[in-house]
Each structure stands twice: as structure tokens, then as C-alpha cells.
Amino acid sequence: MKKIFIIFGMAVALFWASRVYSQDSDAIVGIWWNQEKEAQIEIYSCDGKYCGRIIWLKEPNYLANDPKGMAGKPKVDRENPDPSKRERPILGMNLVWGFSYSGRNLWENGFIYDPRDGKTYKCKMTLETPDHLKVRGFIGISLIGKTNDWTRVK
DSSP: OHHHHHHHHHHHHHHHHHHHHOOOGGGGOEEEEOTTSSEEEEEEEETTEEEEEEEEESSOBOOTTOTTSOTTSBOBOTTOSSGGGTTSBSTTOEEEEEEEEEETTEEEEEEEEETTTTEEEEEEEEEEETTEEEEEEESSSTTSEEEEEEEEOO
């Protein structure tokens, strides 16, 4: 009888451990604050992968002292190296794309675009908790990069 309780206890422990460590690939779907709380990014499923677009900006328009003379106008992708994309609005822009779920709360093989400098970086995202996402942009290998902490809005 004691062996049955031990086996049953181990089975229950394994079941709960697998629930804790297995994460749904859609766990990152939702709306996230960027680290500076200047933008909200909606992460969604797109063509079997995961993407994210800017849905809210703290400052959607250029400030009065804008050095490029665009005061009061909606922010656009003016730092993009492709001149044909410099007029596209920042609001609604895809900021992250191409992510695949790799298991263990990790989404890889994606890209992140920084509209501040007009550069695109390789990227991976790690869900630390249900409301805390580490977003790491890098050049070449993950060791050469920068990590930002995003927090879930809802």
C-alpha cells in the first residue's frame, strides 16, 4: 500500500511539474509596455509565427522643438535607411516579427526594428513570468546585444 502512495505521489508531482514548465506558445500574445513606457506593442500570431505592432505612443506627434521641423506632426519612420519608407507612420508599424516558439518560454529567430535609429536587429524573447517579457536585440550572436524588459498591459 505504501508503494502505491509513493507512485501516486510521484505521478502527481510529475503532472504538476510538467504544467509549470510547459508553456503555451501563445503565452506572449497580448499587449505589452516597452521598457520606457513610451509605447504599447501588441504581440499576435501571424502566418504561424509571432509579430508585434505599435498600437499606442505616449508622444504620437513630434514635439514643438523638433530639430527636423516636424513639430506637431504624427511621428513617421524618418530614420529608415530606405527613403521610400520614411513617411510611414510609427503608430501601427510592425516592430517585431518572425518569431517561432522554441519551448521553455523562448521565442527565437525573429527580428526587431528600432525606429529611433532605423536599424533592424535579430531578436529573441523570453517570458520570465506571465507579465514580464525579456526582449533581446542583437547583432550576429546573442552575446552582442541589448535586453529590454517589457511588462504586460492586459
